[in-house]
Amino acid sequence: MRHIMIKPFEILREDLGNEGTLVLYKVSKIKIADNGNATKTSVTSTIFVETGLDIEEELVKNLIEGGWL
Amino acid sequence: MNEVMVIKGGQSSTSHHLDTARGIELFAELNAVFPNEHIKEYQGNGLGIMEPYTHEVFNQNCMRVCIANNVCYMMVGFKTAAAHRVFLLDTQESFLITSTVFTDEQPNWIPTDSYVIASMTAHAEFRNNAPTGLDSFKEYILTMLPALAVSELGVDPINTGPGVFYGVLVDSDDNILSVRSYFGFLDSFGRHTTFTQIMTYLYTAVDRTDLIDVCISGTYNT
Numbered sequence: 454m455r456h457i458m459i460k461p462f463e464i465l466r467e468d469l470g471n472e473g474t475l476v477l478y479k480v481s482k483i484k485i486a487d488n489g490n491a492t493k494t495s496v497t498s499t500i501f502v503e504t505g506l507d508i509e510e511e512l513v514k515n516l517i518e519g520g521w522l
Numbered sequence: 523m524n525e526v527m528v529i530k531g532g533q534s535s536t537s538h539h540l541d542t543a544r545g546i547e548l549f550a551e552l553n554a555v556f557p558n559e560h561i562k563e564y565q566g567n568g569l570g571i572m573e574p575y576t577h578e579v580f581n582q583n584c585m586r587v588c589i590a591n592n593v594c595y596m597m598v599g600f601k602t603a604a605a606h607r608v609f610l611l612d613t614q615e616s617f618l619i620t621s622t623v624f625t626d627e628q629p630n631w632i633p634t635d636s637y638v639i640a641s642m643t644a645h646a647e648f649r650n651n652a653p654t655g656l657d658s659f660k661e662y663i664l665t666m667l668p669a670l671a672v673s674e675l676g677v678d679p680i681n682t683g684p685g686v687f688y689g690v691l692v693d694s695d696d697n698i699l700s701v702r703s704y705f706g707f708l709d710s711f712g713r714h715t716t717f718t719q720i721m722t723y724l725y726t727a728v729d730r731t732d733l734i735d736v737c738i739s740g741t742y743n744t
Contacts, residue, residue, distance in 0.1 A: 459647065487562045491596060
């Protein structure tokens with residue numbers, strides 16, 4: 454259930470450069486223990502997305518590869 | 523959490539605590555279609571699972587599972603009075619329902635002398651398949667005298683009574699799609715709660731204690 458957030462990431466800032474966009478984002482996930490207690494962990498990080506690629510798609514792909522989602 | 527939901531037309535579904543044998547059995551049925559769901563993530567908070575019923579909008583079997591309000595808050599970022607996940611068994615789709623206390627101006631389509639206490643909104647879940655038409659309907663939870671539920675909503679008298687809430691599903695043009703009767707409310711410890719207790723809980727949570735008196739005055743639900 455920890456993956457069912459409506460949208461687990463938030464794009465905080467986009468800096469457009471010559472070859473792409475540097476994106477500052479916050480990603481969160483929920484961990485539910487066997488006793489039902491829930492904790493939410495959030496991390497802020499950056500990703501560089503080359504021009505022409507979809508920022509959210511690249512971000513999700515990156516988060517999946519990194520084991521966050 | 524309500525114990526029983528009866529949909530106008532006769533269909534009914536009973537909710538079972540996820541720590542009971544029947545609740546565990548029902549979750550196993552859900553798991554057969556949604557193998558990535560883990561019962562332990564739902565247990566421990568007094569949560570329940572409803573027996574399968576045919577969803578009035580999507581016209582297919584579904585199961586509804588409660589989510590703790592604090593977990594839902596982490597997901598959506600706002601306080602809820604109740605939260606559920608609905609699992610459509612035939613198409614393996616799911617969505618989240620948030621129930622919030624209704625403090626806006628009362629809608630003009632509701633029967634005179636009825637009162638909307640909460641509304642439910644459906645949300646698509648990240649990376650899970652959501653059914654088409656998720657934003658085509660909304661459920662309002664109304665309270666009213668039993669006689670009014672019979673005359674205005676066409677509810678069978680046997681499915682009305684003190685402490686019964688009525689879920690009215692409407693489309694985007696406020697046409698009524700379905701009417702549900704919700705009976706027998708339990709708190710997170712599995713104890714029966716009264717209409718007054720529910721109202722006090724709901725309105726205190728959103729700092730609108732002024733609305734408690736409106737609802738428990740006897741005008742809307744006795």
